[in-house]
Amino acid sequence: MSEPTIYEVAKEAGVSAATVSRAINGRDRISETTRxxxxxxxxxxxxxxxxxxxxxxxxxxxxxxxxVGNSLAGWFSSQLAEGVxxxxxxxxxxxxxYRLANADQRRDFFSSMPVxxxxxxxxxxxxxxxxxxxRTLEQLGMPVIGVNTIGLTEQRDMISIGVDExxxxxxxxxxxxxxxxxxxxxICKQQDSNGFIWEADQRxxxxxxxxAAEGLNLPxxxxxxxxxxxxxxxxxxxxxxxxxxxxxxxxxISDENAIPLVHALRSYGFRVPEDISVIGFDDWPMAQxxxxxxxxxxxRSYGALAADAAIRLSRGEILTESCIVVPTxxxxxGTTGPAPRD
Amino acid sequence: MSEPTIYEVAKEAGVSAATVSRAINGRDRISETTRxxxxxxxxxxxxxxxxxxxxxxxxxxxxxxxxVGNSLAGWFSSQLAEGVxxxxxxxxxxxxxYRLANADQRRDFFSSMPVxxxxxxxxxxxxxxxxxxxRTLEQLGMPVIGVNTIGLTEQRDMISIGVDExxxxxxxxxxxxxxxxxxxxxICKQQDSNGFIWEADQRxxxxxxxxAAEGLNLPxxxxxxxxxxxxxxxxxxxxxxxxxxxxxxxxxISDENAIPLVHALRSYGFRVPEDISVIGFDDWPMAQxxxxxxxxxxxRSYGALAADAAIRLSRGEILTESCIVVPTxxxxxGTTGPAPRD
DNA sequence: CTGAAAGCGCTTACAG
DNA sequence: CTGAAAGCGCTTACAG
Numbered sequence: 001m002s003e004p005t006i007y008e009v010a011k012e013a014g015v016s017a018a019t020v021s022r023a024i025n026g027r028d029r030i031s032e033t034t035r036x037x038x039x040x041x042x043x044x045x046x047x048x049x050x051x052x053x054x055x056x057x058x059x060x061x062x063x064x065x066x067x068v069g070n071s072l073a074g075w076f077s078s079q080l081a082e083g084v085x086x087x088x089x090x091x092x093x094x095x096x097x098y099r100l101a102n103a104d105q106r107r108d109f110f111s112s113m114p115v116x117x118x119x120x121x122x123x124x125x126x127x128x129x130x131x132x133x134x135r136t137l138e139q140l141g142m143p144v145i146g147v148n149t150i151g152l153t154e155q156r157d158m159i160s161i162g163v164d165e166x167x168x169x170x171x172x173x174x175x176x177x178x179x180x181x182x183x184x185x186x187i188c189k190q191q192d193s194n195g196f197i198w199e200a201d202q203r204x205x206x207x208x209x210x211x212a213a214e215g216l217n218l219p220x221x222x223x224x225x226x227x228x229x230x231x232x233x234x235x236x237x238x239x240x241x242x243x244x245x246x247x248x249x250x251x252x253i254s255d256e257n258a259i260p261l262v263h264a265l266r267s268y269g270f271r272v273p274e275d276i277s278v279i280g281f282d283d284w285p286m287a288q289x290x291x292x293x294x295x296x297x298x299x300r301s302y303g304a305l306a307a308d309a310a311i312r313l314s315r316g317e318i319l320t321e322s323c324i325v326v327p328t329x330x331x332x333x334g335t336t337g338p339a340p341r342d
Numbered sequence: 343m344s345e346p347t348i349y350e351v352a353k354e355a356g357v358s359a360a361t362v363s364r365a366i367n368g369r370d371r372i373s374e375t376t377r378x379x380x381x382x383x384x385x386x387x388x389x390x391x392x393x394x395x396x397x398x399x400x401x402x403x404x405x406x407x408x409x410v411g412n413s414l415a416g417w418f419s420s421q422l423a424e425g426v427x428x429x430x431x432x433x434x435x436x437x438x439x440y441r442l443a444n445a446d447q448r449r450d451f452f453s454s455m456p457v458x459x460x461x462x463x464x465x466x467x468x469x470x471x472x473x474x475x476x477r478t479l480e481q482l483g484m485p486v487i488g489v490n491t492i493g494l495t496e497q498r499d500m501i502s503i504g505v506d507e508x509x510x511x512x513x514x515x516x517x518x519x520x521x522x523x524x525x526x527x528x529i530c531k532q533q534d535s536n537g538f539i540w541e542a543d544q545r546x547x548x549x550x551x552x553x554a555a556e557g558l559n560l561p562x563x564x565x566x567x568x569x570x571x572x573x574x575x576x577x578x579x580x581x582x583x584x585x586x587x588x589x590x591x592x593x594x595i596s597d598e599n600a601i602p603l604v605h606a607l608r609s610y611g612f613r614v615p616e617d618i619s620v621i622g623f624d625d626w627p628m629a630q631x632x633x634x635x636x637x638x639x640x641x642r643s644y645g646a647l648a649a650d651a652a653i654r655l656s657r658g659e660i661l662t663e664s665c666i667v668v669p670t671x672x673x674x675x676g677t678t679g680p681a682p683r684d
Numbered sequence: 685c686t687g688a689a690a691g692c693g694c695t696t697a698c699a700g
Numbered sequence: 701c702t703g704a705a706a707g708c709g710c711t712t713a714c715a716g
Contacts, residue, residue, distance in 0.1 A: 003459065003482070005693055021695055028696095032701060051458045052397045053693035056708045061394070063438075072427050073642070078420035085414055085441055094456065096405075097437045099427055114436065115390050117345065117709095141347075230630040260631035267707045286628060288572040289602035300415070347709055358687045363711055370712095373685060395709035398692045459693095 003004060013041035024049060037222040055117075063094045064310045065119035072099050074172045074300050075256075075284055080125055080147060081305020090312055093120075100127075101109070116140055120314035123147060124305045134158060143313035145306045148169035148242050148299075159313070161305045163297045168328040169206025172251055172279060172295055177214040177332055180339035181277065184216065186227040188237050188253035189263060190225040191262060201280065222247070226257065233260030238267065240276075248276055248339045255280035255287040255294055262335055273337035283331055291334035302326060347388040355383035366391060372557065381678050391649030405436045406652045407449070407461035411469040414441050417598075417626055422467055422489060425645020433653055435462075442469075459480055462656035465489060465648045474522045476500060487648045487653035489641075501655070503647045505639045510670040511548025512555060514593055514621060514637055517672055519556040522681035523591035523619065526558065529578050529603060530595035534568040536681055545595050564589065568599065570587035579610060582618075590618060590681045597622035597629040597636055604634060625673055633676035644668060 015034060022028040023038035041047070055061050066084055068077045085095050096119055100106045110133050115122050116299045121143040129137075129148055137144050148162035176184055186207045191200060204223065211218045221243055226235045236257065240247060252258035258280030265272050272278055273293075280287055283296035305324055312319060352359045364370040365380035378437035379542060384388070397403050408426055410419045427437050438461055442448045452475050457464050463485040470491055479486050490504035518526055530551045533542060546565065553560045563585055568577045578599065582589060600622030607614050614620055615635075620628055625638035647666055654661060 003693095006695095017693090018695075018704080019702060022702085025695085027356050029701070034701080040585055048454055048458055050693055052403065052459060054395055055394045056392075056398050056710085057695045059708080072700080073417075073420040073424040075415075078415040078423075079522055081423075081439070082415040082441075085439065089441070089447075092379050095439045097423065097427060097439060099424075105431075111389065117391065117394055118436070143578065205701090206579075219694070230627075232629055258422075259628060285572075285598075286601060289575055310688085312395070321464075348711095349709080359709090360688080360711075361686060364686085367711085371685070376685080392709055396711070397694090397711080399692085399711045401692080 003050075004047045004048070006049065009038065009041045009045055009047045012045060013037040014309055038295065042116070057061075060314070061118060061119075061120050062092060062308060063096050064088055064118045064314075065096045065115045065122040066125065067098045067100055067122055067207050068125045070099075070101055072097055074280065076148075077125065079299040080303040080306075083300035083305075084123060085193045085303075086300075087311070089308035093311060094305075105206075109133040110136055113140065115142065119287070121145065121310035123303075123310055124149065143310065145309050145313070147302050147306050159309050159319060159324075161302045161309065162326060163328050164325050165202035166209060167207035168281070168295055168297070169203050169251070171211035171328070171330060173207060173210030173214060175214075175218065175332070176249045176251070176277065176279070176336070179277065181247075182216055182339070183235040183245050183247045184211065184222075184249045184251060185240060185243060185247040186223045186251045186253070187257045188225050189221070189228050189232075191228075191231060196250075200253060207251055219245075232257065234263035236261045237264040249336070250276065250278045252278065252280045255282045255284040255317060257291060258292055258335070259284075259286060259290060259292065262290070272335050277336040277339075279289060279336050282331075288333075292331045294331050296329040297326065345392070346389045346390070348391065348540060351380065351383045351387055351389045353365065354387060355379040363391075396510035401459075402656070403460060403462050404434060405438050406430055406437045406649060406656070407440060407457045407464040408467065409442060409457075409464055410439045410467045412441075412443055413588035413670045414439055417624065419467065419488075421641040422645040422648075425642035425647075426465060426649040427645075428642075429646045429649035429653070432502075435649075435653060449683070452478055455482065457484065463487065463652035465645075465652055467613040468490065472618075485652065487651050487655070489644050489648050501651050501664050501666075503644045503662060504653070504668060505670050506667050508548035508551060510623070510637055511545050511593070512638070513670070513672060514554030515549060515558075517555060517592045517674070518593070518619065518621065519558065521591070521619065521679065523589075524558055524681070525565075525587050525589045526553065526591045527582060527585060527589035527594060528565045528593045528595070529599045530565070530567050531574075531599060533569050533570075542595060547622045549593055561585070561587075575606035578603045579606040589679070592618065594620065594622045597624045597626040598632055600677070601626075601628060601632060602638065604632070614677050617682060619681075621678050625671075629673075629675075635675045635678040636673050638671040638673050639668065 006017045006020050010020045015038065017035060020038050021036045022030050051062060066081060088095050099149060100109050122137065123145045125147045134144060144158055146158055146160040149160050173184060187202060188200065224236060224239045227231045252261060258278050262272050262278050265276060270276055280292055280294035283294045287294045309319060346350060346360050348359045352362045357380065361376060362373050362380050365377045393404060408423060411678065413419060430437050441449050465487045467489045476505065486500055488500055488502040491502050515526060530542065530546060565576060566581045568574045594603060600620050604614050604620050607618060612618055622634055622636035625636045629636045651661060
């Protein structure tokens with residue numbers, strides 16, 4: 001069964017292929033009767049235009065590429081993809097996904113450029129690209145939108161959308177300080193950077209700055225990197241217990257770290273938050289279900305904003321805002337409380 | 343900056359465009375000297391062939407579409423996408439994602455067929471398609487691979503990959519029965535089917551069959567559907583407490599339900615597993631971190647298998663196995679134990 | 685082994 | 701408002 005072409009539709013409707021094209025794309029003016037004839041013919045033959053052919057002609061692909069760092073899976077990337085998708089779908093665009101997990105894949109990507117003539121814009125999530133890489137894309141006429149790259153790309157001529165990680169962490173520290181905590185530790189995931197700069201680095205930096213701003217001391221060992229496995233909670237707990245002075249609050253780089261830590265603490269008889277406060281970051285549905293304090297942000301909304309920007313840029317629009325900062329919300333739930341009196 | 347075309351490379355190398363094409367694609371035989379000249383010219387001009395143009399000519403898109411039900415986000419879909427991606431990337435294919443969240447979107451998809459001439463095969467995840475829909479795709483010459491559709495598609499002429507939900511749930515019930523449990527409740531998420539048939543329905547069916555096979559009674563109200571919000575745990579708990587006889591074990595349709603339930607139970611002073619056993623399904627990383635008993639399966643691996651099948655089918659290969667059943671593993675951890683003596 | 689030419693299915697100046 | 705024609709950048713029978 002070969003697909004009907006625009007010529008068959010034209011024949012069916014008794015018009016030329018050019019007219020069919022115009023009727024379908026609907027930019028040119030066309031008489032209502034002709035339009036109706038064409039639509040009927042399309043419906044009858046089950047015609048839909050080959051994107052490939054129109055792409056070859058127009059140079060527009062109606063596809064947007066989403067490029068993530070470590071994995072397509074995971075809460076952030078998949079929420080983001082969902083947000084991107086919802087906008088693309090409503091505009092007739094397709095979503096193309098790429099993962100650049102390490103330096104090799106990244107190099108391949110920028111040398112073979114699978115997005116070249118294959119997407120109209122590229123959304124880059126959670127890692128920084130170099131000035132050279134950005135320029136490579138630019139020379140292909142490929143607009144680039146960064147998500148969660150704020151602070152990484154300040155000096156670059158590039159649209160960025162996301163939260164300000166530094167401000168968010170500073171606010172978190174401020175809040176804990178306000179509850180009387182003076183010894184606050186930080187837990188993050190060990191992560192091989194693979195030549196990437198991640199938003200995670202921004203969160204750590206924000207924590208440091210927050211501590212400094214509150215005039216709080218940050219002893220050696222107070223920033224703890226745990227492995228990313230099923231023992232992460234236990235590992236964090238034992239690192240914490242080894243600290244002197246013992247922290248009364250723990251800031252986690254994400255809920256992924258906070259949830260197992262709270263579990264480990266409670267399993268070992270610590271009361272949370274009475275003995276120790278714990279706060280996460282992200283606001284996973286599970287954080288809500290388990291009543292974990294956290295910092296809420298919404299990658300789905302960045303995705304939507306990024307997709308919108310991508311489409312506009314690819315159409316040649318000029319965006320006035322080059323940096324959209326989305327606010328975070330502190331969600332104080334059942335794992336944070338006043339510092340214990342000693 | 344317009345990209346160099348094959349003609350410019352041909353000129354540079356002093357050969358014809360046809361020869362350049364042959365040198366690059368490397369199927370036809372070509373003299374070593376010519377090949378070298380072409381490669382040099384390509385390197386010099388930074389040429390890479392336009393996929394779009396070659397697609398228009400050959401009809402192959404080198405793209406595979408992944409179509410999910412409710413959301414691109416979420417553990418299952420995103421793990422699946424990751425698995426699909428890893429295989430596609432290694433073979434030079436691109437991943438195109440679609441979400442069909444409700445009957446409308448689904449109808450649109452099958453009528454406008456965005457994948458037509460836009461992908462070489464389509465992988466359908468976790469919901470059943472009708473015979474008509476399958477045939478629509480077939481008539482486009484579009485191979486279809488179902489993931490997690492086993493049992494839904496037995497009678498259909500369609501490749502399916504996934505776990506056997508019914509067997510998995512039966513085994514779970516069998517295991518709980520072996521621990522002495524006779525009153526076993528089931529918790530699932532309320533879900534509007536939107537005209538879809540989901541794998542979730544298979545799990546419920548498997549639970550029923552398992553109870554019957556063990557000769558266990560399933561009183562009214564023992565299958566509980568909770569809303570999908572932050573009160574899911576509390577809601578499940580109160581429904582459970584209203585039951586008579588009181589269940590000694592609870593099978594959850596997924597870890598998403600099991601984790602909040604365990605939390606709610608413990609918050610209210612119940613001992614898990616001493617007073618009541620809870621088992622989930624999926625084996626989320628969080629289930630492992632929180633020591634929740636569950637049934638492990640691995641959507642990433644289905645994704646890889648599905649992508650492999652998709653590529654082969656799109657190349658015209660005939661696959662001998664039409665149904666690949668992946669085994670599940672019962673992970674008995676800290677939330678299941680012997681039934682309490684009364 | 686290599687080239688000239690046709691054609692994949694559209695869109696869009698250019699006429700009318 | 702509509703049509704005839706050229707062309708987007710490749711690949712592939714068909715000759716040689």
